[in-house]
Amino acid sequence: MNNYFVYIMTNHSKTLYTGITNDLNRRVYEHKQKLVPGFTQKYNITKLVYFEETSDVNDAIAREKQIKGWLREKKIVLIESMNSEWKDLSAGWYD
Known part of the structure; x- marks a missing residue:
């Protein structure tokens, strides 16, 4: 069985990218x-x-399309529901 991930990434100026x-x-x-x-x-x-x-x-595909269709404000609410400080959730993965 495979698992699929919908994810959001950003940069220093909080440009958002949603992927799968x-x-x-x-x-x-x-x-x-x-x-x-x-x-x-x-x-x-x-x-x-x-x-x-x-x-x-x-x-996963449906969710990615749903999130991509949202306004930026709604994406920010989603991010902050899990990660209020906008920490890099992958910090330490590749050390």
Whole structure:
């Protein structure tokens, strides 16, 4: 059985990026090392501030689309419901 993660990452100026993966550890590492060209590389998005997990890929895809459709304010409420201080939830993963 696979697990899927919907996650939100940010940078120093709180630009938000929402994504989906089946390997959160690997995907966050790719963002941090700027291994994937595109938005997160361009805007230096390296800080994991929110994630949730599900075993159903369709639920994960639907949730990612739902969050991406939200206004920024609603995404901030979601992040702060789990991580009020906007700490990097992946701090120490790769030490």
